[in-house]
Amino acid sequence: MKLNKWLVYILFCIGSITYGQNTTKKIPLTDLIVSIEKQFNIKFSYAVEDVAAIKIVKPNTAFTLQETIDYLNSKTLLNFKALDSRYVTVSVLNKTISICGVVFDEKKSLLVGASILVKDIGRSTITDETGKFKLQNIPINAILTISYLGFESKQFEANELFSAQNNCKEILLPAKNEELNQVLINVFLTPGLQKYLDGSTVLNTKKFGILPGLIEPDILQSIQALPGVESSNESIANINVRGGTNDQNLILWDNIKMYHSGHFFGLISAYNPNLTEKVVVSKNGTSAEYSDGVSSTINMYTKDVISNKFSGGGGINLISADAFLEIPIARNLALHISGRRSITELFKSPTYTSYFERSFQDSEINADSDKNDTSSDFYFYDYTAKLLFDLNEKHQFRANIIGINNALDYSERLTANSNTSQSKTSNLSQKNIGYGGNWKAQWNPKLSSHFITYFSRYNIDAIDYRIETDQRLTEANEVLETGVKLNTYYKTNENLNFLVGYQFNETGMLNQTVVSNPSYSSTIKEVLRNHAVFSEAEFNKKNTYLRVGVRLNYFQKFAKFLVEPRINFRQKLSNEFALKLEGEFKNQSTTQIVDFEDDFLGVEKRRWVLVDNKDIPIAMSKQGSLGVEFNKNKLTIDLTGFIKKVNGITASNQGFYNNFQYKNAHGSYTAKGIEFLANKTAAKYSTWISYTFSVNNYEFETFNPSTFPNNADIRHSVSFGLNYDINKNLKASIGGIWRNGQPYTKPVDGDETVTNGNTTMVNYDSPNGSNLNNFMRLDASFSYNFNFTNAIKATLRAGIINITNEDNIINRYYKLDSNNTDNAIKVDNKSLGLTPNVSFRVNF
Known part of the structure; x- marks a missing residue:
């Protein structure tokens, strides 16, 4: 007898959960309008193109007609107005809207500087230091593209980023699949130095912390803290990697091969670190796209x-x-x-x-x-x-x-x-x-x-x-x-x-x-x-x-x-x-x-x-x-x-x-x-x-x-x-x-x-x-x-x-x-x- 009671109780809970899940499912607004017309014996007057693309969660069936109209007004960008007990008009509330969003990566880290482009109208912006962006007077059906270097781009309709409560939508951009060489160690010796899975060392100059004796994020000085990297005469123009001579180091600046590395004849790096965003140093196991630089x-x-x-x-x-x-x-x-x-x-x-x-x-x-x-x-x-x-x-x-x-x-x-x-x-x-x-x-x-x-x-x-x-x-x-x-x-x-x-x-x-x-x-x-x-x-x-x-x-x-x-x-x-x-x-x-x-x-x-x-x-x-x-x-x-x-x-x-x-x-x-x-x-x-x-x-x-x-x-x-x-x-x-x-x-x-x-x-x-x-x-x-x-x-x-x-x-x-x-x-x-x-x- 007790077992039967527990079985009935479990079935009741499952049924309640199932019912709850079904109530949150969005349905086309056109179908909902037909349902409401039958429920309250009324008629809606509207242009088909204004409602054709809209989906909405079905309101509570216990609502009165006025409560139902209020619900529709809060969940859409349309204006529902009862003319009398028989007719309800539907019109577009605004041709343009304000939108906002917050952009993250898969690890929920904010993406600062992500690009937001509104198609066809030439409007754009980027995310601020909090990963947030806002745009005003955007057409309801405008298409927005959100992109960030190294991540997959995403597209949204403007109305998807609108919220009646003015809450910014959270947007997650996944990393591009071709970037398989992931970061192994985020802080390597100092912030801004990282180690990748392929063994290469990466200097991110914007995040660079500090190293002994240095006042700048100079990669040619910084890498001398790594084992196997020496400068036998204390000069960055003579860096010896695993016993090699300096001319055996391939130096590329934005894919341009460089034949000179130092000011003051080797004591100061010739590459301004303040506009150099990332430096990758590889001692062995280099990608097949690179030749030269036997060291x-x-x-x-x-x-x-x-x-x-x-x-x-x-x-x-x-x-x-x-x-x-x-x-x-x-x-x-x-x-x-x-x-x-x-x-x-x-x-x-x-x-x-x-x-x-x-x-x-x-x-x-x-x-x-x-x-x-x-x-x-x-x-x-x-x-x-x-x-x-x-x-x-x-x-x-x-x-x-x-x-x-x-x-x-x-x-x-x-x-x-x-x-x-x-x-x-x-x-x-x-x-x-x-x-x-x-x-x-x-x-x-x-x-x-x-x-x-x-x-x-x-x-x-x-x-x-x-x-x-x-x-x-x-x-x-x-x-x-x-x-x-x-x-x-x-x-x-x-x-x-x-x-x-x-x-x-x-x-x-x-x-x-x-x-x-x-x-x-x-x-x-x-x-x-x-x-x-x-x-x-x-x-x-x-x-x-x-x-x-x-x-x-x-x-x-x-x-x-x-x-x-x-x-x-x-x-x-x-x-x-x-x-x-x-x-x-x-x-x-x-x-x-x-x-x-x-x-x-x-x-x-x-x-x-x-x-x-x-x-x-x-x-x-x-x-x-x-x-x-x-x-x-x-x-x-x-x-x-x-x-x-x-x-x-x-x-x-x-x-x-x-x-x-x-x-x-x-x-x-x-x-x-x-x-x-x-x-x-x-x-x-x-x-x-x-x-x-x-x-x-x-x-x-x-x-x-x-x-x-x-x-x-x-x-x-x-x-x-x-x-x-x-x-x-x-x-x-x-x-x-x-x-x-x-x-x-x-x-x-x-x-x-x-x-x-x-x-x-x-x-x-x-x-x-x-x-x-x-x-x-x-x-x-x-x-x-x-x-x-x-x-x-x-x-x-x-x-x-x-x-x-x-x-x-x-x-x-x-x-x-x-x-x-x-x-x-x-x-x-x-x-x-x-x-x-x-x-x-x-x-x-």
Whole structure:
């Protein structure tokens, strides 16, 4: 009996739930009108087109006629009015309405700057800092498209976004399925640094927190906190990734290949970080669409979204001043511009003095000249501009320009006696300018394409007039490169993407040297054309990420094919542990040679040259790495073993200071080691320590010995840091670097020089048989944010490099003693001493 009662009760509840669900179902208004007419024996007078598309929840059948009319008026944009007990008229209340919405992603994070476009009437807006938008006087049946870069667009009728209670509709935009490479770690070392599933490191400059010694989100400085990334001479123009040389890093700015990376000859990044939105750094397992850069790939992307809001900012530090603007021209057209210039002509700050001494310590600018009066004028600048045009939701066009310039004028006056004197002026100019354009097309939900074209020009020119010999030396190095790339993407489902593409590059290089007294001239021009086709598949589902690809390269001049497979695999083994495997074959057809005798005033010692497949072969790398990751409670531990072999290097591009300095040969280097990183983050702090152990050796078959340590063979390297949020607006960071000193070559004890005919040279011992003292540096920074108004925000930052003023030697070589050719003089290049810097920025 009790069982039957419970059964009846359960059935009653189910029936009630079913009935409740049915009452919330929307039905066509035309059907509801017919039902009401029968219920109350009345007639509605209306135009069919006014009600045909409207659906509504059926009102309570217990309502009176007036209650029913009131209900209809509250739930529609129509005016229901009873003329008498028999007739009810229906008319359109408003031809236009006000609408509002709040836009989220799938994780319920607000999407700030999402675009809202009203079709056919040319009205548009974007979401504000709360993810909200509002539009007034919008036609009832207007179609709105809501879109955000990297997310699927959605369309709505205006009446769907109207609410009689003035509540904004919540709108969720799902991520585009082709973006399978998801963020693995949101805060990596500091806010704004992220780690992706494929192992690449990403810097988001808008969210950048703070790192020791830095006052800007400079990616070329920031990545040196990562294991496996060093700068053996403390310069961003000489970043060594897993033992490679700087010219083995592929640098792209909005898909334009760049051949120059630094101001102040390597101490400051040449890329303004305030308009650069995202930077992706890959050490291994690179996508098949990229070639060159046998050591790493550094991709810089500027903001790519059109906003109807005028914004910008500016800043100044003890070296330079900069500004940027984002200018809306029309609803689908915008211009982004930026510029930066040194302020060293205005005053010589302690920062400038430290940088100047570091940059020119081993050049003619700082040469011993007791009898000479010297002066130098050095400045740099860079600029960017980007035009953004959205033809419609499916077609986007972008055009870019970037310019980088360093200039040095050096004057010297030689006094022969009290009555006569001579003067000379030498000049050095280093420039890189790039132009680019691209077209993104979404042909259908599954098929899209990206067409890229660019032109890059690099020049370094020097004129050096030598009073003592009445000799003028003119040097020039020029690179001209044109590139075209077409990527086609196809997604089969939400887990699997395919990429197929083609790339063409034409690279021309000129090297020129002209000498007067005695007269000598040399001009070498070379051109190389490369074609490539590539394809890859990317899969990401639950615990598995896999990207496999292959690239087929064809060198037209040599009629040579190279096949390059790529793999990037990550398997999550549990909630805490994951296994990762990366591998790639890559090639490089451009390189830099180092000429110590003919060296652009001693400031810049490198020239770009093209491979000839004989004396300078194509550099080819093979690299593999295997690692394990642990991630729990915001503690990340990463342990990776790697091996990399690069064939096709030459003695001339390694910058040897030993018996092989003037020899022509090509060989290889092999770097292998282990990288370790531990990073713990919390609400108020982030702390980390990284360690790299590696062994890096050259092999040149024609040399004796044939195997010896690489110039960048740094066996042990440690970096550490702590970021702490003192309060909401004040942040501090402290950290340091410790590593073994790099190798160098000593002269033979007791027999320091050797004479061959009329030539006397340093008689070197075993190549790279000694090491400099260990390098150690402690840095600190702090950052304070405050607002002038709700729209104008400011940041004050200060940083100190080498707080303890360590006397670090970063390079050592020997030269002949001009007073005694039996002796060799030791020359030490030193790192930056204590170097402070302060910046102040305002954004609006």
